[in-house]
Structures are given as structure tokens and as C-alpha cells.
Amino acid sequence: MLDRKVNERIRDFHEVALGFSADEAILEAERCLQCKKPLCVTGCPVGIDIPAFISAIAAGDFSVAATTIKEQNMLPAICGRVCPQETQCEGACVLKNKDTPINIGALERFAADWERERGFSAEQKSREQTGRRVAVVGSGPAGLTAAAELARRGHKVTIFESLHEAGGVLSYGIPAFRLPKEIVKAEIDQVLAMGVDLKVNYLVGRSVSVPELLAFDAVFIATGAGLPGFMGIEGEQMNGVYSANEYLTRVNLMHADQFPVFDTPVKAGSRVVVAGGGNVAMDAARVARRMGARVTLVYRRREEDLPARREEVVHALEEGVEIINCAAPIRLLGDGVVTGVECVTMKMCGLDGSGRPTPEPVADQTFVIDADVFIEAIGQSPNPLLIREVSGLSIGARGNLVVDDDGRTSIGHVFAGGDVATGAATVILAMGAGKTAAAAIDRMFKEQ
Amino acid sequence: MYKIEETTQLADRVHQIWIRAPHVAHHAQAGQFVIIRIDEQGERIPLTISGVNGDLVRVIFMAVGKTTHHLASLAAGEHVRDVAGPLGRPSEMISGGTCVVIGGGVGVASTPIIAKAAKDAGNHVIGIIGARNAGLLILEDEMRAVCDELFITTDDGSKGTHGFVSDVLKTLLAERKLDLVWVIGPAIMMKVTSGVTQPFGVKTFVSLNPIMVDGSGMCGSCRVIVGGETRFACVDGPEFDAHQVDFNSLMARQRVYTEEEKVALERHQAAHCGCEEGGNHHA
Ligand SMILES: Cc1cc2nc3c(=O)[nH]c(=O)nc-3n(C[C@H](O)[C@H](O)[C@H](O)COP(=O)(O)OP(=O)(O)OC[C@H]3O[C@@H](n4cnc5c(N)ncnc54)[C@H](O)[C@@H]3O)c2cc1C
Ligand SMILES: Cc1cc2nc3c(=O)[nH]c(=O)nc-3n(C[C@H](O)[C@H](O)[C@H](O)COP(=O)(O)OP(=O)(O)OC[C@H]3O[C@@H](n4cnc5c(N)ncnc54)[C@H](O)[C@@H]3O)c2cc1C
Ligand code: SF4
Ligand code: SF4
Ligand code: FES
Ligand SMILES: [Mg+2]
Numbered sequence: 001m002l003d004r005k006v007n008e009r010i011r012d013f014h015e016v017a018l019g020f021s022a023d024e025a026i027l028e029a030e031r032c033l034q035c036k037k038p039l040c041v042t043g044c045p046v047g048i049d050i051p052a053f054i055s056a057i058a059a060g061d062f063s064v065a066a067t068t069i070k071e072q073n074m075l076p077a078i079c080g081r082v083c084p085q086e087t088q089c090e091g092a093c094v095l096k097n098k099d100t101p102i103n104i105g106a107l108e109r110f111a112a113d114w115e116r117e118r119g120f121s122a123e124q125k126s127r128e129q130t131g132r133r134v135a136v137v138g139s140g141p142a143g144l145t146a147a148a149e150l151a152r153r154g155h156k157v158t159i160f161e162s163l164h165e166a167g168g169v170l171s172y173g174i175p176a177f178r179l180p181k182e183i184v185k186a187e188i189d190q191v192l193a194m195g196v197d198l199k200v201n202y203l204v205g206r207s208v209s210v211p212e213l214l215a216f217d218a219v220f221i222a223t224g225a226g227l228p229g230f231m232g233i234e235g236e237q238m239n240g241v242y243s244a245n246e247y248l249t250r251v252n253l254m255h256a257d258q259f260p261v262f263d264t265p266v267k268a269g270s271r272v273v274v275a276g277g278g279n280v281a282m283d284a285a286r287v288a289r290r291m292g293a294r295v296t297l298v299y300r301r302r303e304e305d306l307p308a309r310r311e312e313v314v315h316a317l318e319e320g321v322e323i324i325n326c327a328a329p330i331r332l333l334g335d336g337v338v339t340g341v342e343c344v345t346m347k348m349c350g351l352d353g354s355g356r357p358t359p360e361p362v363a364d365q366t367f368v369i370d371a372d373v374f375i376e377a378i379g380q381s382p383n384p385l386l387i388r389e390v391s392g393l394s395i396g397a398r399g400n401l402v403v404d405d406d407g408r409t410s411i412g413h414v415f416a417g418g419d420v421a422t423g424a425a426t427v428i429l430a431m432g433a434g435k436t437a438a439a440a441i442d443r444m445f446k447e448q
Numbered sequence: 449m450y451k452i453e454e455t456t457q458l459a460d461r462v463h464q465i466w467i468r469a470p471h472v473a474h475h476a477q478a479g480q481f482v483i484i485r486i487d488e489q490g491e492r493i494p495l496t497i498s499g500v501n502g503d504l505v506r507v508i509f510m511a512v513g514k515t516t517h518h519l520a521s522l523a524a525g526e527h528v529r530d531v532a533g534p535l536g537r538p539s540e541m542i543s544g545g546t547c548v549v550i551g552g553g554v555g556v557a558s559t560p561i562i563a564k565a566a567k568d569a570g571n572h573v574i575g576i577i578g579a580r581n582a583g584l585l586i587l588e589d590e591m592r593a594v595c596d597e598l599f600i601t602t603d604d605g606s607k608g609t610h611g612f613v614s615d616v617l618k619t620l621l622a623e624r625k626l627d628l629v630w631v632i633g634p635a636i637m638m639k640v641t642s643g644v645t646q647p648f649g650v651k652t653f654v655s656l657n658p659i660m661v662d663g664s665g666m667c668g669s670c671r672v673i674v675g676g677e678t679r680f681a682c683v684d685g686p687e688f689d690a691h692q693v694d695f696n697s698l699m700a701r702q703r704v705y706t707e708e709e710k711v712a713l714e715r716h717q718a719a720h721c722g723c724e725e726g727g728n729h730h731a
Contacts, residue, residue: 125464162664164485164492164530172666199471201532203664206480207471226666231680237673237697239704246667254491254661260715263491263514265708336700383665383681 003315010289010319013176013257017081022062025110029058032102035094040104043092046145047431048072050089050104057107066115069108074148074431075141076172077116080109081179083428084309101400116186118284130154132445136214137204137386140168141427142418144191145223145434146268146441150220150241151194153442158216159196162203165253167226170427172253173245173280175287178312181252205386214390218413218441221387221401222434225380225419231275235332240267244276251287269293269373273341275329276377277301282312285321295321296369300328300346300359324369327335328361332374340368382420390414391396407437415441449527453504454489458586459579461511462479462554463520466729469531470503478565478609479539479558480506483663486518493684494660497534500559501527508586509645514712521720535663536686539653541567545627547621549595550613550641552633553584559656560590562630571627572596576616582607595629627649631690631727635699642690652667656681673697 002018003009009016020028032054041051048051048069065439069076074285081112085105093101136143139161141299147157165171170184192198204213204223213219228243232235247266250256254264268291274284277299288295297316299306303325317323326346333340345365348357381399394402394410400423401416403409409416417433419425454466460539476497482505483492493515499506509659511520522528539562547566547603551559556577566573575595580603592598597689600608609616613631620626623646629652631641638654645652658670658681672681679685698717 027478077713160531163662164532172662201530202471203532203535204533207475207532209475226664228666229669230668230671232678237694239701239703243668246661246669249661249667255489259708259711262489263712265705265712330677385665 006320009177013290015180016177016315019113020106020110022060022110024115025057025107026060028103029054029107029162031095031099032058032093039092039094039204040089040102042091045088045428045434046072048089048108053111054102054104054107057111058153059100061191062111062114062119062279065111069111070094073431074191075427077183078110078141078187079428079431080105080107081183081375082110082174084426086310088428100229107325112181116183116318126396128154129156132217133158134154134218134220134441135160135204135208135213136220136222136223138168138202138212138222138418138420139166139188139198140224140418141170142224142420142434143168143220144188145431146222146417146438147196147434148191149435149438150195151191151196153438154394155442155445157196159198160202160204160208161198161200162207163253164200165202166198169226171196172249172395173283174388175248175252175283177286178283189446192433203385206387210390214411214414218415218444220354220407220434221414221416221420222407222418222430223383223386223420225397225400226383226428227381227423228376229379231376231378231382232327233329234332235338238332238336238338240269240276240338240371241332241333242267242373242374242375244274244280244344244375245380247284247375248287251291254338257291266291267373269371271369271371272296272373272375272379273298273329273369273371274375276379277306278377278379279308279312281377282308282316282321284377285316286312286319288330288373288397289319290323293373296371297321297323298327298329298341299323299325301357302326302348305356326359327367328359329374330361330366331366338371338374341371341374342366342368382423387420405436406440407433408440413444449529450531451527452522452524454524455522458508458564461520462508463511463585464498464506464508465522466501466504466506467517467528467531468503469505469533472497472531472533473500473505476500476505476534477538478562480534480536481663481686482531482533483535483660484519486515486522486528486534487528490518490529490562491515492530492532492534492661492663494657494663496558496655497562500561503556505533506553508623510554511710512718514716516712516715523662532663533691535682537684539565539630539687541565542561543571545571546574546625547571548574548576548617548626548629550578550617550629550631550633552578552613552631552637553580554586555633555637555655556586556591558621558632560587560594562632563591563594566628567594567596574620575599576601576613578602578608578613580604612641613637614644617641617644621645621648621650629653630687631657635695635702638690639693639695642693653687654690654693655686656688656693656698657686658664658698659704672701
């Protein structure tokens with residue numbers, strides 16, 4: 001799969017990765033060994049029948065391929081683009097060690113795009129309605145997947161979303177050059193076409209009271225991990241300082257890149273410093289490049305420790321993002337408006353609990369990077385608003401909701417999944433959790 | 449889409465609109481706010497809920513920039529794209545005490561709903577509302593109806609006491625025991641007025657108005673410093689203990705987008721003034 005040329009793509013927000021052509025897709029699909037015990041499937045949290053859809057592509061039966069995928073995954077064009085395939089399906093493909101693994105993500109994307117571009121064959125609303133009402137809180141990948149699975153089984157689902165648009169991080173966080181927003185909209189519309197009711201502008205806990213919420217026959221809490229962390233360093237209150245969530249929301253959801261045609265402003269800056277090393281940091285840095293700034297990303301560990309997907313790091317570097325490893329911001333300089341970021345060099349000593357090196361500041365090795373915008377992408381945790389308000393929910397050490405293997409919380413008919421339960425993770429794990437909980441809710445109804 | 453049922457101009461550049469938004473109206477409490485987005489290109493702006501009637505929610509706002517001017521130009525029967533809420537925590541309440549509810553300028557918009565809540569909780573309620581001049585004073589009748597006592601101040605003396613709301617508050621503090629005070633208005637007015645209660649140790653709330661985006665605790669744009677800690681006004685507030693608030697950083701952060709706001713307003717006025725049918729024209 002090819003990427004657009006760098007000097008072209010950093011001028012706009014159109015997609016970076018170009019998809020397969022039909023011929024390329026067939027060629028790639030023909031490489032698949034059609035394993036009897038396909039390891040790839042074990043690496044897919046929603047259990048797509050990967051060999052089946054690949055063999056349909058190899059046969060040129062693209063619509064069958066799309067239908068096969070959608071039996072397990074309602075958001076294939078999204079997953080084909082943003083799944084960390086190297087640690088999921090592709091990481092498990094038997095060809096991984098002999099050759100290169102099958103590019104499953106790109107094939108999934110191809111089949112999904114092929115079908116969408118020709119107009120979906122809308123899935124029939126389940127004829128038999130059970131009369132059970134389920135409330136889904138949050139319209140990110142976890143909530144959308146649970147809603148689709150429940151609607152498929154004939155339950156009446158209402159999704160409550162506090163923003164004016166559905167999608168969660170897919171809409172406000174991941175930039176359009178990785179995940180075009182028309183695709184997110186089209187896949188969400190498919191879920192809604194199954195008879196799911198979406199109520200935007202509803203902040204549950206405020207627009208819907210806790211007793212009203214608990215009056216549903218079942219509840220699925222999928223409120224994500226949207227609470228941005230701040231470093232707590234001096235100068236953070238100054239103008240020009242953003243959380244990555246704010247910066248990305250202003251651009252992705254509110255279209256600040258098109259100000260003043262769109263009303264929401266953002267500081268583009270001429271020198272932007274981003275703190276962090278995950279996908280969120282890479283996204284913020286690459287957006288800032290497209291807004292026209294020189295961008296430096298500061299990460300406290302070594303390059304090989306960067307938690308972002310490798311592809312994102314490569315893209316960021318190609319696009320001219322400078323990455324300074326083993327350094328951490330300690331103070332922001334400026335008089336009301338940020339003018340510089342003072343950093344300290346970090347040395348790696350020992351290993352922390354996750355097996356990564358522990359960074360420690362080298363006291364006298366500090367340096368200053370000029371900056372008029374500083375973006376913090378140092379992690380997010382579950383938004384406490386709703387979960388604190390529902391008494392009786394068991395909450396874990398990181399502010400996450402504690403659930404069992406079925407996604408059930410400490411309240412019998414209340415389930416939860418996705419980032420609110422795991423902490424910031426991935427789209428596909430959130431979808432897997434939505435699916436598991438939907439199945440458990442359905443079983444609970446059948447047993448009642 | 450949310451329908452505007454009624455619009456009224458209350459004073460120069462101050463507008464009142466009633467919007468049909470049942471999910472907000474049925475849950476709204478004193479001290480909370482909504483976030484409105486007018487159309488697909490629109491920004492999200494917070495406005496205090498200043499009244500509720502059945503399925504309708506009232507907001508009162510001053511036309512200061514692009515979005516509020518645009519909102520002021522909409523007529524009854526027209527729609528806004530989004531109304532999210534109610535947002536923020538309801539006002540903290542006491543009972544059986546003496547409460548003072550103070551509003552300055554368009555901040556008076558928030559006062560009747562709080563005064564009524566204080567009254568309903570069994571307090572003796574004193575209102576102090578102020579404006580630059582008599583023509584800018586709003587909601588006097590409503591406040592008179594819900595408060596046990598009402599004081600009015602104008603900067604130029606054209607109505608009520610000649611002076612500031614803080615002057616009346618000083619007199620009250622010297623004369624009697626007050627239990628709880630709310631001060632709502634521009635940041636500088638809240639800073640000065642709440643400073644008056646500090647030596648008396650009277651618990652005082654201010655309603656902070658930093659720049660917001662989502663209003664659900666997701667972006668951190670609304671962060672303010674209270675008691676030395678970073679708090680998010682949209683979910684931890686908007687009301688905070690006045691004596692703990694760092695007003696200077698709030699005021700500085702309110703000015704982040706001054707240049708962009710100027711561009712947006714000029715562009716809006718160039719497109720609408722003089723040619724818009726039935727549009728409101730502001731000096
Ligand atoms: C910038 C960024 C880039 C990322 N890149 C990738 C990537 O490339 N690949 C990948 O796999 N993962 C990526 N992730 C992680 C991935 O997006 C998340 O793991 C995933 O979106 C979690 O899904 P979710 O459904 O649990 O929650 P979310 O997507 O966070 O959705 C939660 C929704 O709930 C709503 N909500 C919250 N509280 C309430 C309430 N009280 N009432 C109503 N609604 C509420 C929120 O507004 C939100 O829309 C990225 C994350 C970010 C922030
Ligand atoms: C919780 C809360 C309640 C509020 N209630 C009221 C009210 O009842 N009546 C009223 O007249 N005003 C209220 N405000 C202020 C109101 O939101 C701003 O006046 C409005 O956003 C200005 O938008 P504009 O485009 O017309 O003006 P602009 O020219 O864009 O901005 C004018 C000033 O308003 C502030 N502002 C701009 N954008 C925002 C934003 N997204 N969020 C918050 N402030 C912003 C900035 O300080 C700016 O300098 C409230 C603010 C908050 C935070
Ligand atoms: S959904 Fe994700 S993990 Fe599953 S097959 Fe598709 S790309 Fe791989
Ligand atoms: S493991 Fe690889 S080769 Fe085997 S079926 Fe899956 S994709 Fe094909
Ligand atoms: S407005 Fe975004 S966190 Fe408060
Ligand atoms: Mg504005």
C-alpha cells in the first residue's frame with residue numbers, strides 16, 4: 001500500500017495512506033495460505049473470519065468479502081485503517097516469521113471501501129423485537145459495537161452521547177488524514193440504520209439522571225478515557241498550552257483548521273512542542289505540521305520505547321516532525337503566553353513494572369526549546385463524571401470501572417467496556433468489549 | 449435541531465431567548481449551563497440556564513462577538529443545531545440562613561434561578577443587582593418577586609444606589625450576619641466583590657466563565673486554578689469557592705483568542721449587516 005507524497009500531504013488533511021487497487025488486493029489475498037487453524041483469527045479481538053474474507057477477495061467476490069467481515073465487525077473501514085495490526089491479526093499470521101504477514105488491515109479496508117463506494121446493502125432491522133430496552137452511554141467504538149450487536153438481537157437500543165456528533169475518539173481524536181470523517185459517518189449511519197436510536201447532546205448523569213439510566217433493562221457504559229492528564233509543571237496555565245484532547249478536538253471535531261469559515265479558533269503557532277510518545281502525541285504533532293508550524297516532539301524514554309504505532313512514527317518523521325528522545329519538559333517559559341519549553345535530559349536506569357526503562361532526570365542537563373504552542377499528550381484516564389455519580393459501582397485504582405469477563409460491573413444489569421474499563425487502549429479492544437457485553441446482556445435477558 | 453420559541457431584547461445588546469430543549473429543561477437546576485452550537489460551522493458556547501418553563505429553557509446573553517451576535521439575530525421559529533446540557537454542578541445550597549445573590553451586568557441573568565432555589569430551601573434571600581446605567585439593568589421585576597429584599601446599583605446613579613454592588617454588600621456585611629453569598633458577573637467584578645466578604649469569613653461562590661469546548665471534562669480548556677489546584681470549570685464548577693480562585697489566570701486565559709475573535713466578528717458583520725432581512729443590527 002502506498003502513501004501520498006510528503007510535501008503534498010502535509011498541506012491538507014486528506015488521507016495519507018492510499019488503499020489497494022482491486023488488482024493489488026487480489027494479488028495480496030492470493031498470498032494467504034488459507035490455514036486450517038488460522039492463527040490470524042486468534043489475534044483479532046472481534047473474531048473476523050479472516051481466511052474466508054481473504055479468499056473471497058482472491059476470487060474477486062468483494063461484496064461477499066465485505067459481508068463476511070461485517071458479520072463480526074460493523075466498523076471495518078475504520079479498523080482496517082487504525083487497528084494496530086502488527087500486534088493483532090497480522091502479528092499472529094503464520095507468515096510473519098517466514099515472509100511478511102498478509103496485510104490483513106489493508107485488505108479489510110479495501111473490501112469495506114469497495115462496498116461503501118457502491119452503496120451499502122443495509123442490514124435488515126431484526127424483525128422480532130424483544131421489547132427490552134438498553135441504554136448505551138457513549139458512542140465511541142465500544143458503544144457503537146454493543147448497540148449494533150444488541151439491535152441485531154431485537155433489543156431496543158438508545159445511545160446517549162454528550163458531544164454533538166457520534167464516534168467518540170474516532171470523531172474528535174483521530175485526525176482525518178488517518179481516518180477520513182466521511183468514513184466514520186458512513187459506518188455509524190449503518191449502525192443507526194439497524195434501528196438504534198442516537199441521542200446527541202445528552203451528558204448522562206446530567207441530561208439523564210442516574211435513576212432514569214438504571215430504569216433501562218440493561219445499561220452499557222462506554223464513556224471512554226477522555227480525561228486529559230496535565231503534567232503539573234510551572235506555566236501550564238499560560239495561553240498557548242493545550243491538552244492534546246483540546247488541540248485535536250478543536251481541529252478534528254470543530255474544524256479550526258478552516259477558521260474563520262468555521263467559528264472555532266486554535267493557535268496554529270509557528271514553533272510547536274508536543275510532550276509524549278504515543279499515538280495521541282504523534283497525531284497532535286502531525287496536525288500541528290499541517291497547521292504550518294515547525295514541530296518538535298519531546299519523549300522521555302528512548303526511540304525504541306515510543307509507544308505509538310511504528311507506522312505513525314515513520315509518518316511523523318517523514319513529515320518533518322523532530323523527535324527528541326530522553327528528555328522531559330520541566331517548566332514553561334513566558335509571560336502569560338508561552339515562549340519556550342525548558343526540558344531536562346533523562347537517563348534510563350532499571351526497568352519499570354511494564355518492562356520499560358525508568359527515566360530519571362539528569363539534574364544539571366537542561367535546555368530550552370522555543371515554542372509558542374505547547375501540547376501535552378501524556379495520557380488520559382476515564383472521565384469520572386458519570387461513574388462517580390452511580391453509587392455501588394466498583395472503581396479500580398486508575399479510575400477505571402471494574403468489570404468481569406462478561407463486562408458486568410458490580411451492579412447486576414449494568415455493563416461496561418472499552419477505555420472506561422481498561423484505561424486508554426485501542427479501537428478494536430473497545431469493540432471486542434462491546435461485543436462481549438452485548439452477548440452477555442442478551443444471555444441475561446434470555447435467562448430472566 | 450432545537451427551536452427558538454421566543455426572543456426578546458432586554459437591554460442594549462442583551463437578549464433573552466427561550467429554546468425548546470426538553471432533555472435540558474427537565475433536569476436543569478440552579479447554577480447549571482448549556483452549550484449551544486448554532487449551525488454546522490458554529491462553535492460551542494456556554495450560556496447559563498436562567499430559567500425553565502415546561503420543555504423550554506431560557507438563556508440571556510450579551511452580544512459581544514460572532515456567535516452571540518449571530519444568536520441575537522435569530523428569530524422565534526428558527527432553530528439552533530445543538531443544545532447540550534444541563535452542564536456543570538448545581539449550586540450548593542444551605543437552608544435556614546441568610547443568602548445574598550449578587551449579579552453584575554449580564555451576570556444578573558443567573559441570579560433569579562439561584563435566588564429562587566435559595567428561597568425554596570428556606571433561606572432569607574437578599575438580591576443585589578447592578579449595571580452601568582438604568583437602561584442596562586435586567587430582570588429587576590423577577591428578582592423583586594423571588595427575593596425578600598432587593599438592592600439595585602448603577603455606576604452612574606441613574607437608578608438605585610449610585611455605585612457598585614460591592615458597596616451595598618459592604619454595608620450589609622457591617623450590619624448583619626450573612627451565611628452565603630453568590631457573586632456572578634465579569635471576572636473582574638467577581639474578584640473585587642468576593643474580596644469584600646473574605647475578611648468576614650462569609651462563604652462566597654462565584655460562577656467562573658473560562659473558555660470551554662466540550663463541557664464534559666474531556667478537553668481541559670476550561671481549567672482554572674482553585675486552592676492552588678487545577679480544576680475543570682465545566683464539571684467541577686462552574687461555581688467555586690471565591691476565596692480560593694486565581695482570578696488573574698482566569699482573566700488572562702479568557703483573552704487567548706482576542707485576535708481571532710475580532711476576525712470572526714468582522715467577517716460576520718461584513719456578511720450580515722445592512723443586508724440581512726429581519727436581522728438585528730447592533731451598534
Ligand atoms: C488521538 C488518539 C489517537 C488514537 N489512535 C488510535 C489508533 O490509531 N488505533 C487504535 O486502535 N486506537 C487509537 N486510539 C485509542 C482509541 O481511540 C480508543 O481506545 C477508543 O476510541 C476507545 O473507545 P471507547 O468506545 O471506549 O471510548 P471513546 O472513543 O472515548 O468514546 C467515548 C464516548 O463517550 C462519550 N461520553 C463520555 N461520558 C459521557 C456521558 N456521561 N454521557 C454521554 N456520553 C459520554 C464521549 O463524548 C465519547 O464520545 C487513539 C486515541 C486517541 C485519543
Ligand atoms: C459557564 C458559563 C456560562 C456563561 N453564561 C453566560 C450567560 O448566561 N450570558 C452571557 O452573555 N455569557 C455567558 N457566558 C460567556 C459566553 O459564553 C461568551 O460571551 C460567548 O462564548 C462569547 O462568544 P462570541 O463568539 O459571541 O464572542 P467572542 O468574541 O468569540 O468572545 C468574547 C469573549 O467571550 C469568551 N469566550 C469566547 N468563546 C468562548 C467559549 N467557547 N466559552 C466560554 N467563553 C468564551 C472569551 O473570553 C472572549 O474573549 C458564559 C460562559 C461560561 C463559561
Ligand atoms: S478488526 Fe483489526 S484486528 Fe481484526 S482483522 Fe481487522 S484489522 Fe485485524
Ligand atoms: S494466518 Fe495468515 S496465512 Fe494463515 S489464514 Fe491467516 S492471514 Fe492467511
Ligand atoms: S470545557 Fe472541555 S474540559 Fe471543560
Ligand atoms: Mg466566538
